[in-house]
Amino acid sequence: MIIFWIAAALLSAGAGALMLQGAVRRGPALAEDPAVSVHRRQLAEIDQLAERGLLSETDHRAARAEAARRMLDAAEAAHPGHHVESSGRLALLIVAAAAPLIAAGLYITVAGAPGTPDQPFMARVAAWKTGGADLGWPERVAVATVDSQRNPKDPALLKQLAATQLFADDPVSAEATAQRALALWPKDPEVFTLLAASLTRQAGQVTPQAASALEQAQRLAEALPPGDPTRERIDGQIRAVASMGAEGQQEPQAQPDAGQVTPARIRQMVEGLAARLKANPDDPKGWVMLVKAYSVMGETASRDAALAEARKRYAGDKAMLDQLEQAKDVSR
Amino acid sequence: MIVEIGSFALVLALVLSAAQTGLSAFGVNRPALAGAGEGAALGAFLATATAFGVLIYAFVVSDFSVANVAANSHTAKPLLYKIAGAWGSHEGSILLWCLYLTGYGAAVAVLGRSLPARLRSRVVMVQGVLCLLFIAYMVFASNPLLRLANPPVEGASLNPLLQDPALAAHPPFLYSGYVGFSVVFSFAVAALIEGKVDAAWARWVRPWTLAAWSLLTVGITLGAFWAYYELGWGGWWFWDPVENASFMPWLVGAALLHSAVVTEKRGALPGWTVFLSLLAFTFSMLGAFLVRSGVLTSVHAFAVDPKRGILLLEILAVSSGAAFALFAWRAPKLSAGGLFAPVSRESAIVLNNIILAAAAATVMLGTLYPLLAEAMGGETVSVGAPFFALTFTPLMAIALLILPFGPLLAWKRGDLLGAAQRLWIAALVAVALALLALAVMSPKKALACAGLGLGFWLIGGAIAELVERTRAFRAPWSDVIRRLTGLPRGAWGMTLAHIGMGVFVLGACFETSWRSEAAESLAIGGRINVGAYELTLDSVGGAEGPNYLAERGHITARNAKGQVECVGQPERRLYPTGGQTTSEVAICPKGLDQLYIVLGERRAGADGAMDHWLVRAYVNPWVQLIFGGPMLIALGGLISLSDRRLRFGVGRRAGAVDDAAKTAPEAA
Known part of the structure; x- marks a missing residue:
């Protein structure tokens, strides 16, 4: 705050200096009344005009006579400039000294919050990234957006951004982000499901474009090695999107905001996964997915609980522990 | 911090x-x-x-x-x-x-x-x-x-x-013009306090007026250009109250520019010049109030809360009220200035001033009447283009008809017949071209053809005035060139501004009367004819901007011979943040004309599939003149401002009087 007051004092001092400099520089009145100077110049201009042949002799005489008469009138009425009554230096000093004080007083009472820091967006994003816990969806979108802007060719970051945007109820942006990710790497089935989900959220039903994206996701998932848990995950996501579309179709008029159901649906999916893991806990990929999902949803307590259980279960598996760590930090 | x-x-x-x-x-x-x-x-x-x-x-x-x-x-x-x-x-x-x-x-x-x-x-x-x-x-x-x-x-x-780039630049220019009139206002109030308005005062005021008016011209033109290509309706002036709010000070400023010349050259019309000086900034403040009070619904209006509007109204009332009260008190004591005959340059300028002031009053009436009617009786009245076509246009037509006479009349006592004789070629050319347009283009559009004649008359009149000044075709060419090079920049500025007005009138009449348009719902490959062009919707694809998503059409325009004239890529943008959509038109310049293509919303075809798009297209003939003309006017103003005599600081340095004497004035 001290820097602020130093800056304010410098500004005020500059203003005071300008006033004092103006007072000192304001010299004596011009030697000739400025009005007389104007008329004198007009006379010269009329002569010049005639010399260039742009004024006839008659017009020249008439214009010159009138300008000369006006000049004489002006000379007679010439004002000596300032009729100096007094210097007013004391008044000037008072004003120069009072102006900053009044400004400071007004600033504090009316306009200012001197202790309030600036909050540039990038600085806030940096704080959110290091702050970590309990971020809301808008903050997560901001962080993911900045990350993807810094590495625009990284499809993984775009995938993460699309997922976050979808959670943040912004399917339009999620669709665009998914499209960008697919333009970079068109072989990620999860991005296709994200695209399908964002399209379905917007339309309230599975559109032909969304169906096509789901087909692509299915095709890519089937190409994965048998037993790869990603396949199961993709299947779950496809079912979720299809179910989301079905709900939207059932009540399109009654629920114009049918898209808002989707986070609930996604939550339902996550809860389903948690229940499945409880019944059948020997699913390392499932645990990673659960931790990641809670992390993206911002449910830190659930995330930490799931993480603790998974860590306990896979205490000796370093690769698994690394995957869990990465899943925990996915939102950053 | x-x-x-x-x-x-x-x-x-x-x-x-x-x-x-x-x-x-x-x-x-x-x-x-x-x-x-x-x-x-x-x-x-x-x-x-x-x-x-x-x-x-x-x-x-x-x-x-x-x-x-x-x-x-x-x-x-x-x-x-x-x-x-x-x-x-x-x-x-x-x-x-x-x-x-x-x-x-x-x-x-x-x-x-x-x-x-x-x-x-x-x-x-x-x-x-x-x-x-x-x-x-x-x-x-x-x-x-x-x-x-x-x-x-x-x-x-x-x-x-x-x-939009034009709109990013529009307010800075517009406001520099609006607020520029505040200096003129201050000069007027100061002169009223002094009790002295003379030729010298008018010379001091002129550069500020010229600067403000020229900048306002640029600002208004940028706004019209933005409205033309951003709003996607193909027009450039809608008589929107906010447009009118900027137009009123422009009209008064134009009157002031001319009356200040009379006061400077002849010492006449001091009271009227002061009145216009006060009025120009008053209209600027009125514009600020209209845009910000929430009383208007307009794409331009900030439409914020009425409380702040009331505060602005109070500022307007206090400043203008005090200034006009001072005027009412001190104006009768101002010197009447030089006398002049009914036929003289002064009279022509007075007539110009009366018409411009009446035009400004008409625009004010059309702008404020709906607001007053609604406030007083709750009645909703709409005043649009038909009102202005019947009131404003005839007034301005008269002003423009007499415009070329002004510079050709002498100060004090002019020779109307002599001026007419100097203008007969311009008149003949204008009438001939108007009749030609009537015969060739469309006999049903007599008024538009008359408008074209008026545009040619203004351009011809400005050229005739230049010919008269330099005595071209009458004096040896060496003399003519000497006179031409000796013309002060103020004279060039005036000629350019009058030509610019003619250019604008030509563009406005031609574009308004002979514009062709077509609109159709097209599937990919669908065609639509507009003017002499056939447009084909080749494709529509997605596009992404920094903060918007878009559907971008690919539309090919072919002439009657099937040759490709241009490929337009109009867009329909969605800004997800606010959920708003906008149209980005595609404009293909064709000489002075423009082919203007708009991609509208997606529509269902006959089979119910959403695979059609509404495509609107316009052929706007001579539309470039509509924006080029005012830019010429503004350029004329700025060239005049570069005239040494009208620079702001002339006479400040020692010896400036001698320097200034070396330049000649325009004979305005």
């Missing part, structure tokens, strides 16, 4: 404006205080510029702790529009207004050293009062740097319609 320094600078500017007013008022007879008042004016400008710089900084770094930034910006916005966002809101535009207001005050303090000391002090004082009123309004009611305790993560973004 930087934002808070800006806040402090705003308050400092307020205090310095008060100091400027007080010191200048008491400095009329005390040079030191007057000089300090000028220093305060400079300080107020620098403080306001600091605040403005801070606001731009806040927009650039997306500091959403500033309420104004949070409400009008977004991190995804391109840098240009982040910067333009600083004046895209009510609060920011008021800061821009104050920046100009203090800037003009500082300019008078710095450049006005050739003015009589008392007049200068009083001008700086009046400018200080205006600064005080508007900066107080800003600090207490419209603070652009107000902070938020809990800033949002993202901003609400700027209206997408305003995210």
Whole structure:
């Protein structure tokens, strides 16, 4: 705050200096009344005009006579400039000294919050990234957006951004982000499901474009090695999107905001996964997915609980522990 | 901290404006205080510029702790529009207004050293009062740097319609014109206090008027150009109340430019010139009120809360009310000035002034009547183009018809027959071309053809005046060239401005009367005919901008021979932040014409599939003249301003009188 007051004092001092400099520089009145100077110049201009042949002799005489008469009138009425009554230096000093004080007083009472820091967006994003816990969806979108802007060719970051945007109820942006990710790497089935989900959220039903994206996701998932848990995950996501579309179709008029159901649906999916893991806990990929999902949803307590259980279960598996760590930090 | 320094600078500017007013008022007879008042004016400008710089900084770094930034910006916005966002809101535009207001005050303090000391002090004082009123309004009611305790993560973004290069430049030019008239206002009030309005005063006022009017011309033209290509309706002027709000001071400014010449050259019309000086800025303030009070519904209107509108109305009432009261008191004592015959250049300018003033009154009536009718009786009245076509257009047609006579008439006593003789070729050419248009283009459009004749008449009249000045075809060519090169820039500026008006009239008449348009719902491969072109919708694809998503059409225009004339890529954009859609038209320039293509919303075809798009297309003949003409007018004004005699600081330095005498005046 001290820097602020130093800056304010410098500004005020500059203003005071300008006033004092103006007072000192304001010299004596011009030697000739400025009005007389104007008329004198007009006379010269009329002569010049005639010399260039742009004024006839008659017009020249008439214009010159009138300008000369006006000049004489002006000379007679010439004002000596300032009729100096007094210097007013004391008044000037008072004003120069009072102006900053009044400004400071007004600033504090009316306009200012001197202790309030600036909050540039990038600085806030940096704080959110290091702050970590309990971020809301808008903050997560901001962080993911900045990350993807810094590495625009990284499809993984775009995938993460699309997922976050979808959670943040912004399917339009999620669709665009998914499209960008697919333009970079068109072989990620999860991005296709994200695209399908964002399209379905917007339309309230599975559109032909969304169906096509789901087909692509299915095709890519089937190409994965048998037993790869990603396949199961993709299947779950496809079912979720299809179910989301079905709900939207059932009540399109009654629920114009049918898209808002989707986070609930996604939550339902996550809860389903948690229940499945409880019944059948020997699913390392499932645990990673659960931790990641809670992390993206911002449910830190659930995330930490799931993480603790998974860590306990896979205490000796370093690769698994690394995957869990990465899943925990996915939102950053 | 930087934002808070800006806040402090705003308050400092307020205090310095008060100091400027007080010191200048008491400095009329005390040079030191007057000089300090000028220093305060400079300080107020620098403080306001600091605040403005801070606001731009806040927009650039997306500091959403500033309420104004949070409400009008977004991190995804391109840098240009982040910067333009600083004046895209009510609060920011008021800061821009104050920046100009203090800037003009500082300019008078710095450049006005050739003015009589008392007049200068009083001008700086009046400018200080205006600064005080508007900066107080800003600090207490419209603070652009107000902070938020809990800033949002993202901003609400700027209206997408305003995210456009022409509109980024439009307000700075418009406001420089609006607020430029404040100096003229201050000169008028100062002269009324002095009780002296003479030729010298008129010469001091003219450059400020010329600068303000030229900048306003550029501002209005940029606005019309933006409306033309951004709003996607193919027109360029809608008689929208906000457009009218900028047009009224322009009309009064045009009248003032001419009446100030009479006052300068003949010492005549001093009262009228002062009245117009007061009126021009009054209309500027009225425009500010209309746009910000919420009384208007317009794409331009900030339409904020009426309370702030009332405050602006009070500022308007106080400043203009006091000025006109002073005028009513002091005007009868002003010298009547030189006499002139009914047929003279002065009379022509008086007639021009009467018509321009009547035109401004007509526009004011058309703009305010619906508001007054609704306020008084609750009746909703719509005043649109038909009203203005029946009232404004005939008035202006008369003014333009007599325009070429003015410069050809002598001061004091003119020779109407002689002027007519000098204009007969221009008249003949204009009538012949109008008849040709009537015969060739469309016999049913007689009025439009008359309008074309009027445009040619204005251009021909300006050229005839140039011929007369240089005695071309009558004197040896060496003399003609000597006269031509000896013409002062003021004369060139006037000729260019009159030609620009003719060019505009040609464009406006031609475009309005012979525009062709077509609209159809097209599937991919579908075709539509407009004018002499056949357009094919080749494809529609997705596109992504920095903060928008778009459907981009690919439309090929072919001529009658099947040759490709151009490929347009109009867009329909969606800005997800605010959920707004806009149209980005595709414009194919064809000489003076333009082929204008709009991609509309997606529609269902016969089979119910959403695979059709509404495509609208216009062929706008000579439309480039509509924007080129006013730019020529503004250029004419700026060329006149570069005339040494009209520069702001002439006579300041020793020997300036001799220097000035070396240049010749225009014979205006």
